Amino acid sequence: MTDIVDSKRNLLKAGLVGSLALAAASSSARQAAAQAAPTSLLRTVLDRGKLIVGTGSTNAPWHFEDDKGQLVGMDIAMGRILAKGLFDDDKKVEFVRQDAAQRIPNINTGKVDIVIQFMTMSPARAQLVAFSRPYYxxxxxxxxxxxxxxxxxxxxxxxxxxxxxxxxxxxxxxxxxxxxxxxxxxxxxxxxxxxxxxxxxxxxxxxxxxxxxxxxxxxxxxxxxxxxxxxxxxMLYGAAMRQGDPDWVRFVDTTFGIAMYGHQNEIFDAAISDYFGLKPPARETGLPKF
Missing domain, CATH: 3.40.190.10 (Periplasmic binding protein-like II)
Incomplete structure (x- = not known):
């Protein structure tokens, strides 16, 4: 009987430690920035306090204005997912409206941190920008x-x-x-x-x-x-970033992966329901399938 009680106590303790560790890991985005390379955009964005996303405004269901004139759509949702991952606040994002022809120039001149604008991935474009993992x-x-x-x-x-x-x-x-x-x-x-x-x-x-x-x-x-x-x-859609910044690209990939396949999926699930009429994908435990 004592062994059973001790086992339960150990499990509860392990669960508490796990919860505390998770809270500590998510408590300070700025502290995490210290782990990024000094020249990484990840550090710059965190220090700035907001994310700058290049996108469009005239192509539903990807990016368009709602009845209140606010930008909405699947691309907009992916930008908010990144802001939530960066600052635990999906509102800390500025959307720069741009034509499709401005996508690559605005990345490479630093006008935006990332482009999320139904951009088809291709080997030719991958010579000019770094792509995230596909999100559609x-x-x-x-x-x-x-x-x-x-x-x-x-x-x-x-x-x-x-x-x-x-x-x-x-x-x-x-x-x-x-x-x-x-x-x-x-x-x-x-x-x-x-x-x-x-x-x-x-x-x-x-x-x-x-x-x-x-x-x-x-x-x-x-x-x-x-x-x-x-x-x-x-055809694969991916977010585009400036080349030569692996810390930033890895952060974006990780955040997208968690939203699509992991536990922080509220924004993603709401978006695919609102814009595509789809049910959220099943997130199976065990061995990963992505």
């Missing part, structure tokens, strides 16, 4: 109408040449659609708005757009849009 895998997907007899991918495939698909005009547009719907009739249009409008007017049976756009529209207007259940051509 984009792809082409099929937006359909819930009242259509071709609302599912299987129905579109079965329809053969009778399936009409709109897509933004580009050199690979036809081949992109034919990759999954080899017999479909492809309509190339000059803007993404017109691609969706063709679906609205029933000129096509499906619109080939970004997967995130499909999720966003289907969540907001379930009576008007549906997800056909097919996506392809994966």
């Amino acid at each position: 895998v984009e792809g082409i997907a099929l937006l359909t109408r819930p009242d259509s007899d071709k609302k599912s991918f299987d129905a579109l495939l079965k329809a053969g040449s009778g399936a009409r698909v709109s897509i933004l005009q580009n050199v690979d547009a036809e081949a992109s659609v034919k990759k999954v719907l080899p017999q479909a009739t492809v309509m190339q249009l000059d803007s993404q708005a017109n691609v969706v409008l063709a679906l609205d007017s029933k000129r096509v049976d499906a619109a080939a757009v970004d997967l995130s756009t499909v999720w966003w529209l289907a969540k907001r207007h379930p009576d008007k849009y549906a997800d056909a259940g097919k996506s392809w051509n994966s």
Whole structure:
């Protein structure tokens, strides 16, 4: 009996020590900054007291203004996740609105600490900036109408040449659609708005757009849009930083990883629900799978 009591006491003591250690580890971000290289942006950001993020403002669900004129979206959520990790306060972040063409220049001139702006990772871009771990895998997907007899991918495939698909005009547009719907009739249009409008007017049976756009529209207007259940051509989205600062890159990678796969996931989970209509991913204990 004494052994059992002692065992319970030891377990409680270990739990208390673990809790105290966790509290101590998170109590002082500035103390942690002392461990970073003197020239690291991690030290600079902590000393400054706020994070500066370059992003956009016109592309839902990634970055856009809400009814109050505040920036929201999945990219904005990732910036707030970093601020929370840095200062235990997701409001300590300044968002610099920029065009897509300014993403790399603003990093390399130091105007922003990091760019989180649905930036597709590529070997060519990785020669100019340092990328974080991916936080999203984009792809082409099929937006359909819930009242259509071709609302599912299987129905579109079965329809053969009778399936009409709109897509933004580009050199690979036809081949992109034919990759999954080899017999479909492809309509190339000059803007993404017109691609969706063709679906609205029933000129096509499906619109080939970004997967995130499909999720966003289907969540907001379930009576008007549906997800056909097919996506392809994966592209990785990552945050971009200035090269040559491993401490900063490792911090960003670690913070993103904890939000997506670990225990500090409130902002991430709320964002994927709000903007994509998705349930939070299962965080399984035991051996990691990422």
